[in-house]
Amino acid sequence: MDRGSALNILYIDTFDAMRIPRSELCLVGSPFHKVILGAQAYPLRQIDLPITFGGQANFRSKVLTFEVVDFLGSYHAILGWPCYARFVAIPNYTYLKLKMSGPNDIITVSTTFPYAFACDREHYELTTVVINSSKLLQLGESSTPAVLDCNKPTSSMAFSPLKETKAVGVDPTNPAKMVQIGTQLPAKWECELVDFLRDNHDVFAWKPSDMPGIPREVAKLALCLILGSTPAKQRLCHFNDERRRVIGEEAAAEEGDAVGKDPDD
Template sequence: MCIPRSELCPMSSPFHGVILGTQAYLLGQINLPITFGDRANFRSEVLTFEVVEFLRSYHAILGRLCYAKFMAIPNYTYLKLKMMGPNDVITMGSTFSHAYMCDREHYELATAIINSAELPRLRESSTPAVSNCNKPTSLTTFHPPEETKVVGIDPTDPTKTVWIRT
């Protein structure tokens, strides 16, 4: 987009969730105007984007904050995003073949990153997200709290029960 890095607001928190097991540090945040619709019926709002230097198949990820600001309704089944415009409902959409191509590209990129020699370096520079301190000793061991009550959930089978804390 040819935006100089001096335009970014510095941030120091890591960015997670694009590819499982990896993280990237933000280069910064930037506020950009976003417009949905056409000349006859459009909506514009300013959104804050987190900028990362990270190989990815997405150019931008619009999430809950975008949906809330535009009061948009996503429908993942029909690949549509709908919101109210000044003249009518604005409908943005895609095709199933394009969605499949994007999913395939993301899968191939994620697989390449996970299989690359760069992943061990990324893991060394990151802190573990989950601590092993509360790891259960056995998957079959269950110790209910002292004040519990056994309640049957199937009247035809008395062995099917749940423990409810009293």
Template sequence: MNHTSGEEAVGAVFSGGRDKGKAKREDEYKGPSMQRGCYPLIIDPIFLKKRLTKVLMDGGSSLNILYDDTLDAMRIPRSELHPVSSPFHGTISAMQANPLEKINLPVMFSDQANFRLEVLTFKMVDFLGSYHAILGRPCYAKFMAIPNYTYLKLKMSGPNDVLIVGSTFSHAYTCDREHYELATTIINSVELP
């Protein structure tokens, strides 16, 4: 995707960014276990003029989550955060998570000639994550977005036409492996009784 002027890629802070400029066709990817529908839907929306390159679209989550590290990388002042009183469950297996605070941020999906911008509420968490953010059902509803996990695409209406955003299979595979490695490290670091 092309980036508009004034936008910064936060992915460089976390992962070195995606492989831009490679002319490899999507169907030429021959990564391990190339099975359509088995990879996470990873997108790269723009948050406050900064493109986040590893955002998970999670249709099973009732929350939009932003990690503390992402907030710091985006240089958002803590004065923008608002208190949260209720914990949530299911993010960390069998544990209750307490969000730090919440924040409202404009999120934009775009391509060269079409875009869609909405303000979403995010719960801030201070535990490790392999993604920059997780967008759940509130995002799907606000954007009226339809996921296609077979082709790793997300469709929504835009001002000019249907807007289609998505990821490459190689990027989704890489993000999936990073998530697996982080989860394995966390599980292995917990002492068993």
């Protein structure tokens, strides 16, 4: 699983091993980046598959959309953040555990450190082969660095955050609940976006109490200590003058807000 991936990826070898007819795939045409080094990639097709976590007595199942790709990979599939969001799952890469709430108890998915090390080593070896491949070297030699003009929008800048934004209300019952949208949207797109946000204002979480039903055990991990071990103190971190100034200003602002609040609120 890769929380940094915006896609759920299924490799074609895995897909064929599942004996699913290729006629079940849906046509797509959008490329994605940062999967093949130095180039954009196009998926073969898309497919919706049911994914289940847990055992017979305690499990959860959801349908996820996968991009089926035909290039070489060291995994059978990659579950990205859409999977995390769909299952409301919380990972911990240090302990190699994934937790989510189930109908009867917390579902925990884990693996062993030797197996994780073997997977990482295989991925490293494959990446080394790809980096040293003649095709990638030719691609790097034939490409020229692009010079971006900040005053001229390009497709590569389409997802850059905008500095010029404005606040719009999304909850008709509470004018204080505002979100920021760009000021350079066409009028039609802006109206459609605002209508969409207002129609779905109930999915926004403004404070922890807006997310009931998530048990504490989902995010709680046990810290297993070795008996007789000597505690180690982390070294003191020092900040430079600029960061200390900003920290002081933020602390003073929060203290002022706390003083100004009504105790009965």
